[in-house]
Amino acid sequence: MRILVTGGAGFIGSHLCERLLADGGEVVCLDNFFTGRKDNILHLMDNKRFELIRHDVIEPILLEVDQIYNLACPASPVHYQYNPVKTVKTSVMGMINLLGMAKRVKARILQASTSEVYGDPLVHPQTEDYFGNVNPIGLRSCYDEGKRVAETLMMDYHRQNGVDTRIVRIFNTYGERMLENDGRVVSNFVVQALQDKELTIYGDGSQTRSFCYVSDLVDGIVRLMNTEADDIHLPVNIGNPTEFTMNELAAEVGRISGKEVKITHLPLPADDPKQRKPNIERATRLLGWNPAVMLADGLERTVDYFRLRL
Numbered sequence: 001m002r003i004l005v006t007g008g009a010g011f012i013g014s015h016l017c018e019r020l021l022a023d024g025g026e027v028v029c030l031d032n033f034f035t036g037r038k039d040n041i042l043h044l045m046d047n048k049r050f051e052l053i054r055h056d057v058i059e060p061i062l063l064e065v066d067q068i069y070n071l072a073c074p075a076s077p078v079h080y081q082y083n084p085v086k087t088v089k090t091s092v093m094g095m096i097n098l099l100g101m102a103k104r105v106k107a108r109i110l111q112a113s114t115s116e117v118y119g120d121p122l123v124h125p126q127t128e129d130y131f132g133n134v135n136p137i138g139l140r141s142c143y144d145e146g147k148r149v150a151e152t153l154m155m156d157y158h159r160q161n162g163v164d165t166r167i168v169r170i171f172n173t174y175g176e177r178m179l180e181n182d183g184r185v186v187s188n189f190v191v192q193a194l195q196d197k198e199l200t201i202y203g204d205g206s207q208t209r210s211f212c213y214v215s216d217l218v219d220g221i222v223r224l225m226n227t228e229a230d231d232i233h234l235p236v237n238i239g240n241p242t243e244f245t246m247n248e249l250a251a252e253v254g255r256i257s258g259k260e261v262k263i264t265h266l267p268l269p270a271d272d273p274k275q276r277k278p279n280i281e282r283a284t285r286l287l288g289w290n291p292a293v294m295l296a297d298g299l300e301r302t303v304d305y306f307r308l309r310l
Contacts, residue, residue, distance in 0.1 A: 002026045002064065004107075006057050006098065007071035009036030011177045012112070012170075014044075015218050016069060021047055023222070028063060032056040035074045040177050057094030058086075062101060067225060068109040070098050073147075075114070077140065077269070078183030084142035091146030092153070099157045102164075110166040110225045111154050113235065115276055116144045117169060125277040128169065128235045139270050151235065158233050166224050166232065171239025171278045175214030175298060176305040185246065186211065186299075189253040190306045199254075199261055203268035205247035208275045212240040213298035216291040223287040232286065239278035240291040256299050 003020050007013040008029030013036065020027050026049045029041060033054065044050045055061055057072045073090045074080040080087040095111065102109040118126045119134030134144050157163040174186035182188070192199050220238035244252075247263075254261030283289045 001066050002028065003067045003069065004028045004030060004063055004065040005069045005071065006030045006094070007036060007073065007112075009033060009038060009041050009052075010071060011040070011175070011179065012173060012214060012217065013071045014040035014177055015175070015214050016071070016221065017041060017044060017050070019218050019222060021049055025049065027051070028053060028065060030055050030057070030061070030072070032072075035079050035179060037177075037179075057097055058089050060097045060100070062104070064105055065107050068098055068102055068107050069112070069221070069225065070095065070109065071112040073112075073143070075143075076183040077143075078181065080143040081139060087142040088146045091143075091150045095150040095153045099153060099163060103157065103161050108164040108166070108225065109154070110168060110221065111150055112221070113151050113167050113169045114143070114147050115169055115171040115237070115239065115278065116140065117148050117151065118276075119144060120273040121275065124275055125241060125279040126237065127279040128237055128282055155233070167235040168221055168224055169235050169237045169278075170217060171212055171237065171276065172209045173212050173214055173217045173239075175302055178302070180306070180309060185209065185249065186302065187306070189250055190257065190299075190303055191310065193253050193257040193259045193261065194303070194306055194310055196259065198264040199250050200264050200266055201246050201250060202266050202272065204265065205250070205263070206245050207268075207272070208243045208245050208277065209249070210240050210243050210277045211249070211295055211298070212238070212291055213293035216240065216293050220283060220287060220289045223289050227287055229286050236283050236286065237278040237280055238283055238289070239280065240295075241278055241280055242295065243275075243277045244295065252295065252299060253303070256296065257303050
């Protein structure tokens with residue numbers, strides 16, 4: 001099996017490349033290194049079944065592959081708001097280019113979508129049939145709407161051209177190889193704690209997120225790509241349904257890092273969701289998938305990783 005992973009040098013992409021190689025696949029990693037790092041894949045470079053291509057998915061490319069995992073897009077507000085037009089182009093033009101390739105070479109393609117398609121949800125927990133509550137002109141819309149259009153393209157290529165598609169809606173994921181300046185809450189808290197800085201909480205800290213360790217996520221993605229079912233082309237939530245407030249997360253990071261936590265409160269950013277929790281009944285039914293790593297265990301590994309990095 002020859003497999004293309006776009007965004008393969010990123011946080012999740014590098015773990016996915018590792019898993020696919022371990023499963024015996026031949027992996028082509030494609031990345032433009034905007035948020036990806038060569039460090040993340042350096043240990044794979046000696047593997048004869050691993051190939052690296054520096055390329056931006058906005059530009060067309062033709063490769064002969066059997067499967068395509070499209071993870072190419074900055075995923076944290078700090079990075080996707082840095083160049084919002086480029087973010088939209090990555091999601092939309094990148095998706096068109098990769099779907100065109102999948103159509104030509106008859107490859108199965110999986111799109112890494114996001115829980116952000118639900119926006120600031122009015123339904124809790126979020127099920128795949130919820131249409132979301134998204135601001136189409138807000139600061140986050142370059143990412144939210146880009147991913148929503150990518151899902152539209154996937155479904156239309158499937159219906160019109162018979163392309164074999166999969167859509168995974170990824171909820172908050174954390175673990176080794178996150179960027180120090182990622183801007184997402186787990187990396188922010190861990191880095192601030194290890195540097196003896198005050199932890200930044202936006203709002204009063206009562207807003208919730210559900211945190212999925214990266215190995216659990218990768219397992220769910222690989223299962224989705226390789227599962228056959230009548231409705232497998234419809235979106236599937238992959239995330240950990242255990243919900244934590246930001247205050248609870250801050251306390252847990254302090255406990256695991258062995259630091260006394262002090263908090264700075266800042267105003268809540270525009271369109272920041274108040275709560276986020278996946279309903280994973282569809283993933284459990286179709287894929288036999290459930291998360292296995294508890295937050296305390298995953299955070300311990302993440303803190304150890306950042307200790308070394310810092």
